[in-house]
Amino acid sequence: xxxxxxxxxxxxxxxxxxxxxxxxxxxxxxxxxxxxxxxxxxxxxxxxxxxxxxxxxxxxxxxxxxxxxxxxxxxxxxxxxxxxxxxxxxxxxxxxxxxxxxxxxxxxxxxxxxxxxxxxxxxxxxxxxxxxxxxxxxxxxxxxxxxxxxxxxxxxxxxxxxxxxxxxxxxxxxxxxxxxxxxxxxxxxxxxxxxxxxxxxxxxxxxxxxxx
Amino acid sequence: xxxxxxxxxxxxxxxxxxxxxxxxxxxxxxxxxxxxxxxxxxxxxxxxxxxxxxxxxxxxxxxxxxxxxxxxxxxxxxxxxxxxxxxxxxxxxxxxxxxxxxxxxxxxxxxxxxxxxxxxxxxxxxxxxxxxxxxxxxxxxxxxxxxxxxxxxxxxxxxxxxxxxxxxxxxxxxxxxxxxxxxxxxxxxxxxxxxxxxxxxxxxxxxxxxxxxxxxxxxxxxxxxxxxxxxxxxxxxxxxxxxxxxxxxxxxxxxxx
Numbered sequence: 001x002x003x004x005x006x007x008x009x010x011x012x013x014x015x016x017x018x019x020x021x022x023x024x025x026x027x028x029x030x031x032x033x034x035x036x037x038x039x040x041x042x043x044x045x046x047x048x049x050x051x052x053x054x055x056x057x058x059x060x061x062x063x064x065x066x067x068x069x070x071x072x073x074x075x076x077x078x079x080x081x082x083x084x085x086x087x088x089x090x091x092x093x094x095x096x097x098x099x100x101x102x103x104x105x106x107x108x109x110x111x112x113x114x115x116x117x118x119x120x121x122x123x124x125x126x127x128x129x130x131x132x133x134x135x136x137x138x139x140x141x142x143x144x145x146x147x148x149x150x151x152x153x154x155x156x157x158x159x160x161x162x163x164x165x166x167x168x169x170x171x172x173x174x175x176x177x178x179x180x181x182x183x184x185x186x187x188x189x190x191x192x193x194x195x196x197x198x199x200x201x202x203x204x205x206x207x208x209x210x211x212x
Numbered sequence: 213x214x215x216x217x218x219x220x221x222x223x224x225x226x227x228x229x230x231x232x233x234x235x236x237x238x239x240x241x242x243x244x245x246x247x248x249x250x251x252x253x254x255x256x257x258x259x260x261x262x263x264x265x266x267x268x269x270x271x272x273x274x275x276x277x278x279x280x281x282x283x284x285x286x287x288x289x290x291x292x293x294x295x296x297x298x299x300x301x302x303x304x305x306x307x308x309x310x311x312x313x314x315x316x317x318x319x320x321x322x323x324x325x326x327x328x329x330x331x332x333x334x335x336x337x338x339x340x341x342x343x344x345x346x347x348x349x350x351x352x353x354x355x356x357x358x359x360x361x362x363x364x365x366x367x368x369x370x371x372x373x374x375x376x377x378x379x380x381x382x383x384x385x386x387x388x389x390x391x392x393x394x395x396x397x398x399x400x401x402x403x404x405x406x407x408x409x410x411x412x413x414x415x416x417x418x419x420x421x422x423x424x425x426x427x428x429x430x431x432x433x434x435x436x437x438x439x440x441x442x443x444x445x446x447x448x449x450x451x452x453x454x455x456x457x458x459x460x461x462x463x464x465x466x467x468x469x
Contacts, residue, residue, distance in 0.1 A: 115314035
């Protein structure tokens with residue numbers, strides 16, 4: 001039983017890390033688009049964020065899973081379930097992260113931009129060297145919330161039949177007529193999130209060397 | 213001094229924020245080695261003038277040049293700014309010290325001073341570090357190289373920001389009320405540093421409310437009120453024998469305080 005749950009857990013880990021690797025940088029791009037002075041772009045991005053936050057992630061997963069078949073007539077395979085899950089998670093979480101990034105970016109005082117401008121930093125340098133590092137420190141608690149939610153949200157992949165840990169637990173519960181697999185799965189999630197908390201605390205401590 | 217070319221030249225500069233005309237036909241030239249103090253009541257346009265000179269604001273009409281480099285000129289009554297590379301060149305010629313320091317809080321003192329020369333001017337890191345350490349010593353900040361701004365007093369932070377401006381090797385440094393955010397006991401240490409720079413003939417424009425400092429350090433004082441330069445002249449003359457009533461009233465209020 002533990003081996004099966006462990007295998008499911010590996011898939012859970014994959015969903016978690018692939019989602020973060022995709023959505024953390026994508027969120028920055030989305031946030032910048034949302035704040036763009038080019039109004040049409042800002043509007044489109046606003047609409048995208050609204051849809052991502054306003055509809056269930058599970059529904060988005062299904063939409064992305066079935067879209068290739070209904071739109072292009074492409075045959076669906078087992079791989080496409082996993083791929084659809086990852087894509088849905090990335091674009092969904094990028095929307096949430098974008099709003100957190102935006103709150104952080106807008107909280108940086110104007111004087112920082114002006115100092116950078118007078119010293120001749122390019123816009124890219126100003127953002128990368130001056131703004132973003134300060135944003136990371138400011139948004140860390142809010143990001144922590146989302147990342148912890150993500151750990152638990154991975155179980156939604158169960159809905160389209162990806163064999164992550166929750167799906168495995170559910171199958172074991174049915175075959176063994178016992179609630180124990182659910183309990184063990186719960187412990188797995190909790191311990192996982194405990195580790196996430198420890199890592200977040202460490203990063204927070206590391207950035208504690210200054211305040212503004 | 214008029215046989216040499218001015219380091220910065222502003223001519224007939226006009227600037228409005230909406231309906232409010234903040235600068236009404238301002239002309240100002242600063243020559244090499246000169247220290248100019250800009251005084252006047254709040255809202256008189258002093259800071260806006262500095263922000264226009266340092267390209268943080270664009271003006272509506274007028275001319276601006278740094279040495280032979282024309283940054284903005286007027287065409288059909290409207291200011292036209294030069295291309296990107298002109299702006300970039302201009303920025304390498306001046307430094308600006310802010311009222312609120314605006315140091316980068318996540319960088320150490322040394323990195324605050326070194327980063328722009330290295331990553332903007334692409335200068336050799338070792339050479340920049342040597343200069344930065346000299347400036348730190350000159351500013352009386354030895355031992356603080358590895359500290360971050362929040363560990364320093366306001367006076368120390370402002371001295372770091374002066375060092376940061378100087379490390380870019382500017383031809384002129386603008387100061388926007390450099391001591392206005394400081395407690396009186398910290399004001400002295402910043403003014404002392406600026407005084408020292410004046411004795412080394414660093415070209416400077418200082419917007420200040422410190423009248424005694426202006427009189428002691430500046431070669432020339434410019435009194436601004438209501439968006440115009442009301443009076444300008446040698447420091448001693450403007451402070452001790454002001455010609456215009458507005459200047460007299462302003463200085464009298466200072467003495468009463």
